[in-house]
Amino acid sequence: MTLVSKGIASRPTTERRPGGTYGRVARRKAVLGAALMAPAVLLVGGIFIVPIVMSIWMSVSKWPLLGPHHLIGLDNYLRLFNDASVWRSFAFTAIFALIVTPLVLVLGLVLALIVQKGRPGIGVIRTAIFAPVVVGNAAASYIWLALTDPGAGLVGRLLTDLHLTGAPPNWLLSMASATTLVVLAVLWKTIGFSMIVLMNGLNGIPNDIVEAAMMDGASRARTLWSVKLPLMMDSIAFVATFTFIGALLTFDQFYIITGGGPDSTTVSAVYAIYNTAFTQLNLGYASAISIVFMILILVLTVFQLRLFQSRSS
Amino acid sequence: MNLRRRTIFSALAAAGALTLGLSPPTAYASEPIALWARAETGSFLTPLVEAYNKSHERQISLTLVPDAQVTQKYSAAAATGSGPDIAIIEIGRLPQFLASGWLQDITSDLAGLPYKDALSPAHVSQGELDGKHYALPLSADVSVLYWNKALFKAAGLAPDTGPKTWDEIRSTAAAITKTGNGNFGYFFSGGCGGCMAFTMLPYPWAQGAEVMVGEKANFAGNKALGDSLQLYRDIVKDGSTPNTAQTENGANQFGPFFSGKIGMFVNGTYPYVELKKSHPDIDFGIELVPSKDGSGAASFAGGDDIAITKRIDKATGMEVLKWFTSEGQQLLAQSGVLPIRSDIAQADYVSLDPRNQVFVDALKYGHIPKSPEVNAIFFDNSSPFAGLVQAGIFGTGPIDAALNAAQSAADKITGK
Numbered sequence: 001m002t003l004v005s006k007g008i009a010s011r012p013t014t015e016r017r018p019g020g021t022y023g024r025v026a027r028r029k030a031v032l033g034a035a036l037m038a039p040a041v042l043l044v045g046g047i048f049i050v051p052i053v054m055s056i057w058m059s060v061s062k063w064p065l066l067g068p069h070h071l072i073g074l075d076n077y078l079r080l081f082n083d084a085s086v087w088r089s090f091a092f093t094a095i096f097a098l099i100v101t102p103l104v105l106v107l108g109l110v111l112a113l114i115v116q117k118g119r120p121g122i123g124v125i126r127t128a129i130f131a132p133v134v135v136g137n138a139a140a141s142y143i144w145l146a147l148t149d150p151g152a153g154l155v156g157r158l159l160t161d162l163h164l165t166g167a168p169p170n171w172l173l174s175m176a177s178a179t180t181l182v183v184l185a186v187l188w189k190t191i192g193f194s195m196i197v198l199m200n201g202l203n204g205i206p207n208d209i210v211e212a213a214m215m216d217g218a219s220r221a222r223t224l225w226s227v228k229l230p231l232m233m234d235s236i237a238f239v240a241t242f243t244f245i246g247a248l249l250t251f252d253q254f255y256i257i258t259g260g261g262p263d264s265t266t267v268s269a270v271y272a273i274y275n276t277a278f279t280q281l282n283l284g285y286a287s288a289i290s291i292v293f294m295i296l297i298l299v300l301t302v303f304q305l306r307l308f309q310s311r312s313s
Numbered sequence: 314m315n316l317r318r319r320t321i322f323s324a325l326a327a328a329g330a331l332t333l334g335l336s337p338p339t340a341y342a343s344e345p346i347a348l349w350a351r352a353e354t355g356s357f358l359t360p361l362v363e364a365y366n367k368s369h370e371r372q373i374s375l376t377l378v379p380d381a382q383v384t385q386k387y388s389a390a391a392a393t394g395s396g397p398d399i400a401i402i403e404i405g406r407l408p409q410f411l412a413s414g415w416l417q418d419i420t421s422d423l424a425g426l427p428y429k430d431a432l433s434p435a436h437v438s439q440g441e442l443d444g445k446h447y448a449l450p451l452s453a454d455v456s457v458l459y460w461n462k463a464l465f466k467a468a469g470l471a472p473d474t475g476p477k478t479w480d481e482i483r484s485t486a487a488a489i490t491k492t493g494n495g496n497f498g499y500f501f502s503g504g505c506g507g508c509m510a511f512t513m514l515p516y517p518w519a520q521g522a523e524v525m526v527g528e529k530a531n532f533a534g535n536k537a538l539g540d541s542l543q544l545y546r547d548i549v550k551d552g553s554t555p556n557t558a559q560t561e562n563g564a565n566q567f568g569p570f571f572s573g574k575i576g577m578f579v580n581g582t583y584p585y586v587e588l589k590k591s592h593p594d595i596d597f598g599i600e601l602v603p604s605k606d607g608s609g610a611a612s613f614a615g616g617d618d619i620a621i622t623k624r625i626d627k628a629t630g631m632e633v634l635k636w637f638t639s640e641g642q643q644l645l646a647q648s649g650v651l652p653i654r655s656d657i658a659q660a661d662y663v664s665l666d667p668r669n670q671v672f673v674d675a676l677k678y679g680h681i682p683k684s685p686e687v688n689a690i691f692f693d694n695s696s697p698f699a700g701l702v703q704a705g706i707f708g709t710g711p712i713d714a715a716l717n718a719a720q721s722a723a724d725k726i727t728g729k
């Protein structure tokens with residue numbers, strides 16, 4: 001009773017004195033909060049906001065790699081909308097991402113199902129599949145370029161020795177085979193990562209739910225389709241989004257393996273941006289392409305996440 | 314306490330401002346001279362810098378910039394005035410730096426050099442803008458026609474004489490291919506814009522044509538260039554090249570000739586040194602790339618120029634440049650590297666091997682397309698010229714249409 005009456009007695013006092021003890025505490029908390037947030041705000045601002053604002057500024061400027069720059073309004077954007085080579089690179093990149101993403105998901109899931117259960121030697125298999133993930137993109141691309149070289153590559157030799165082809169195939173001779181080669185290189189490089197993430201998703205499903213489905217007579221395929229996949233939708237969404245964005249941003253593989261050829265048919269969007277900035281030395285136009293491409297990726301990613309959200313619910 | 318803190322802060326701020334704002338932009342006399350070059354030059358430049366440092370008190374600190382980063386790093390340095398005191402720049406890229414104000418005008422110093430007339434004319438021209446010179450030649454790589462004498466003999470041809478006309482090149486390539494055993498008459502890197510500029514452009518140049526006129530590419534209606542593409546198309550049609558020629562992107566441009574299975578290819582000084590060192594079993598000859606009827610010849614003059622940036626005083630910079638173009642060239646010649654001075658080449662380089670004379674002559678006939686946009690128009694693998702090579706040599710449509718398409722693509726770049 002005494003405590004209550006003390007509390008009641010003290011409350012009106014602080015309300016009447018907003019600048020008193022409580023006000024000072026609140027202000028200190030606010031300052032402390034701002035101070036604790038400052039590094040994150042500076043980091044986000046420095047790494048994301050400033051470069052984007054800078055890119056927007058450059059995209060409305062005539063900005064050569066060397067020499068003075070000046071504002072030109074929307075000229076770069078108008079040029080972009082009439083530039084068939086840029087849209088060709090966007091379309092090619094989208095097709096590439098639409099091929100790679102389902103392949104990574106399906107093959108990653110198959111591998112995850114194979115290596116999920118602990119069996120003798122399974123650790124070695126998991127490690128072998130995951131190992132390419134830690135190889136750098138450039139190194140991996142050069143490995144694939146050397147392996148598939150029609151003159152000295154092991155792949156060509158193997159195919160001819162097995163009498164599957166009459167001569168070592170020249171993968172870079174057509175757009176389709178050059179793209180296939182890059183798809184294989186990307187699968188080799190990324191499949192281990194999706195396998196690990198999807199395996200975690202599978203391991204996170206409670207056993208009793210799976211057992212209940214089996215006891216109700218559901219086949220393995222039915223259990224996978226109707227029970228496991230819906231319950232691991234977060235992992236699937238993560239792999240799909242991560243792979244899709246990664247595929248849209250592919251550069252190294254095309255730069256090193258195909259060089260954009262044959263006849264510039266395998267120039268990805270980022271490759272086109274790189275060429276515009278560092279071959280044509282036109283940073284302003286490259287920034288305009290980057291901004292439009294960034295917006296397209298944002299729209300596609302939001303659409304993709306919405307799709308997974310609706311499936312999940 | 315607050316006052317003391319404020320005083321310390323003010324002192325630190327003042328010191329920072331002084332450091333940032335008032336420090337001289339030029340290098341201090343006691344500091345080493347910062348020299349930048351592309352990594353590809355490291356093999357001959359490193360010993361050259363070591364020799365310079367042995368004979369000079371003020372040392373040179375050499376930074377080799379990875380080839381893929383040269384444009385970005387040099388451009389950043391040029392834009393901000395930072396970077397090296399002396400820059401060694403690949404001559405194809407040099408024109409894009411001339412108007413930036415990064416390099417010092419050395420026109421009068423060049424005019425005063427007693428050996429100015431012996432310097433490679435293509436290299437000197439690349440360092441010139443509006444009558445002012447900003448760079449001196451440093452290293453050269455010129456393209457010549459190689460032939461494999463053993464394969465010539467196997468095909469019943471005179472092994473010591475290379476083909477003198479385009480018709481001879483085509484018929485020789487076909488004859489060598491007929492010997493079988495995986496042999497082909499001719500090889501080129503069709504998937505590499507820079508390689509094709511280096512190895513194919515000597516053909517139209519030997520005809521007296523130009524591929525750049527002023528600021529513009531000269532593709533549409535260029536008969537000599539069209540004829541050169543036709544020669545290559547015919548060679549491909551005859552089956553005288555391996556099918557890798559269409560896609561070879563520069564990574565393996567020497568390998569086929571080094572394997573001893575290729576009769577002819579056009580290339581520079583690197584395979585010459587490498588063949589003698591690592592493939593002594595391959596007996597080869599070299600000659601200038603001939604014109605259609607053999608009455609003329611030409612070469613692509615590549616390599617590097619050396620220039621002084623505004624970070625260092627010109628007297629010190631010129632001392633370095635003079636050493637690299639005199640004692641430095643003698644050291645290069647004596648070690649079997651083609652010098653950029655004809656007088657030193659005749660005295661110290663030709664005597665090492667009579668074939669060296671071909672490279673010295675090639676320097677005289679050396680051309681290079683001069684434009685700040687040369688990389689985008691010619692050298693990049695997705696350039697208009699690279700597209701022209703694919704359509705003109707491997708396509709089935711009219712070559713004139715390919716030339717027109719390349720002209721239109723190049724005009725978009727030069728007109729940006």
